[in-house]
Amino acid sequence: MRTYAEVGPHWRATITAAQAGDRQALDELVAGWLPLVYNVVGRALNGHADVDDVVQETMLRAVDNLGSLRDPDSFRSWLMAIAMRQIRDRARRRSPQQLDESAAREATDFAELTVLRLQLEGQRREVAEAVRWLDDEDRQLLSLWWLEVAGELTRRELAAAVGISRQHAAVRVQRMKERLETSRGIVRALDGACPELRELTGRWDGRPDSVWRKRLARHIRGCAYCGDARESVVPAERLLVGIALVPLPVGFTLSLAFGSKTAAAATSVGWSAKLLGVLTKPAVAVTAGATIVAGGAYVVTQPSPTPPPRATATPTAASTHRPPPATPTASPTPSPSPSRTKKTELYGSVVDAVDTAPDPDTPPAALPHRPESGLTSTGGAHAVMNHRGDSVTLTGQGYVLVRWQITPSSRSGSLVPPSWTGLKGKLFHVASGGGRRMDDPVSTTDTTATGMGSKETGYDVLPAGTQQMWQNEYFYLDGTVTLTVNERGADYGLSVFPSSWDAAEKDVTTGPAQGAGRYGLVRDTGKDDAPVPQYVTRGTPSDPATVPQRSRV
Numbered sequence: 001m002r003t004y005a006e007v008g009p010h011w012r013a014t015i016t017a018a019q020a021g022d023r024q025a026l027d028e029l030v031a032g033w034l035p036l037v038y039n040v041v042g043r044a045l046n047g048h049a050d051v052d053d054v055v056q057e058t059m060l061r062a063v064d065n066l067g068s069l070r071d072p073d074s075f076r077s078w079l080m081a082i083a084m085r086q087i088r089d090r091a092r093r094r095s096p097q098q099l100d101e102s103a104a105r106e107a108t109d110f111a112e113l114t115v116l117r118l119q120l121e122g123q124r125r126e127v128a129e130a131v132r133w134l135d136d137e138d139r140q141l142l143s144l145w146w147l148e149v150a151g152e153l154t155r156r157e158l159a160a161a162v163g164i165s166r167q168h169a170a171v172r173v174q175r176m177k178e179r180l181e182t183s184r185g186i187v188r189a190l191d192g193a194c195p196e197l198r199e200l201t202g203r204w205d206g207r208p209d210s211v212w213r214k215r216l217a218r219h220i221r222g223c224a225y226c227g228d229a230r231e232s233v234v235p236a237e238r239l240l241v242g243i244a245l246v247p248l249p250v251g252f253t254l255s256l257a258f259g260s261k262t263a264a265a266a267t268s269v270g271w272s273a274k275l276l277g278v279l280t281k282p283a284v285a286v287t288a289g290a291t292i293v294a295g296g297a298y299v300v301t302q303p304s305p306t307p308p309p310r311a312t313a314t315p316t317a318a319s320t321h322r323p324p325p326a327t328p329t330a331s332p333t334p335s336p337s338p339s340r341t342k343k344t345e346l347y348g349s350v351v352d353a354v355d356t357a358p359d360p361d362t363p364p365a366a367l368p369h370r371p372e373s374g375l376t377s378t379g380g381a382h383a384v385m386n387h388r389g390d391s392v393t394l395t396g397q398g399y400v401l402v403r404w405q406i407t408p409s410s411r412s413g414s415l416v417p418p419s420w421t422g423l424k425g426k427l428f429h430v431a432s433g434g435g436r437r438m439d440d441p442v443s444t445t446d447t448t449a450t451g452m453g454s455k456e457t458g459y460d461v462l463p464a465g466t467q468q469m470w471q472n473e474y475f476y477l478d479g480t481v482t483l484t485v486n487e488r489g490a491d492y493g494l495s496v497f498p499s500s501w502d503a504a505e506k507d508v509t510t511g512p513a514q515g516a517g518r519y520g521l522v523r524d525t526g527k528d529d530a531p532v533p534q535y536v537t538r539g540t541p542s543d544p545a546t547v548p549q550r551s552r553v
Contacts, residue, residue: 015072043143080161132208133183149237189226348553352531360518368526372398375498386493391484401499407491408453414489415460419547420536425479430524433507434471435516460490474504484544
């Protein structure tokens, strides 16, 4: 998985090509760096309604002025400086009353989004929520410092982005950290049960500001109850190490205008006439590509054939991929549902149905070979998703492998399956493999242990009527779709790989003689009556976890 820790050879080459007018290089550059800009702006403005506009303006100016960048190695600090200027410009253009009224309409601020999307707990959650109590300047600085301690920026780049010296940056950061620690104490105290604090906050409207920060901090300093930390307080910089970027929200749209350039002028500097001549509906959701506005026409740029860096950032901890445990659930195998309809149905009418596991020695049926032109993934060649809200968008024509890793030892209970949303085109469930179903035994010493848990640790339980997963599940996509992890009651991870028919066929035909538990299972009929995933929808809900527990294709 690529990170933004340095502008290495790949990015230098991409930046140089984009400056020379290479459309695919520009696509990759925009898609690859959009998550970083979104996190900086989102945290600096704390999820304000203006976040999307400021992100748009930042990327617009980066694209429009890319030719003025002399040294590709300075791209990251140059981009951050543009973002900070847009943040400050936005604040100057709007009155405090306008900002407050707009912010009041926001249902979810960036602190809450950070907690929910990255599943932060304990003191990490406390740090994220403390950001609400910082003043605008401190929040802007923290948006960069957060990335510095996470290894995504250097102190030199932080200082350059703010427009101050490294020495001045050190002083500013130290002061901001002191106010952040004060704010952490407030978050901690408000979670407590101090009767005096309850009385004090009875007159508070619940919206953090500097006045109430000072009042509450004064109370905490003189209160034995609130000042008594029940656990040692870990420095914020240690807590932030390893926290990933908050993924782009589902349906995030990006419209880049060429400013004063006309379509003809853009073509003259290298943009393809075909690109600038395609008209589409305004507002196209992107994760791996960009929607560019040129001369008033909305133009869609397709993702580069080379998978871009993660646009929906997977938590950093997930980059240390643990091999998925040997497999499946200890819950009783559900009784088979009626076999799939023999007659040909319209696509989408046959939802993947519950079945019994085949005999270990029974080879699967032949796997039909569908056309493959290749898939691109916002997670790259190997996306690892371990937290609720993690998502990856797949685009193209071909096979994808979703590999399950369930960890009942961490948190067992009801398992909320992942959802496929924003489907445009066709999506089939073609085969199951990996040599094991998740309810197969996985231990020679504990007869109760399966991939879904054990008598000792507890089991993860699927909703009634849900098809049991195998360790490897293969799907065929012709179009685009987003897969989102909905982990809540139980812990699980998904590894997502753009794959191929050859890989799927080899997997499902690898039998017990090679050490697997059983042969795989083929579900694809080669027609449009092949089953579709159970939790797939053509809509794009604001929260993929709200997808009904059956298909709405």
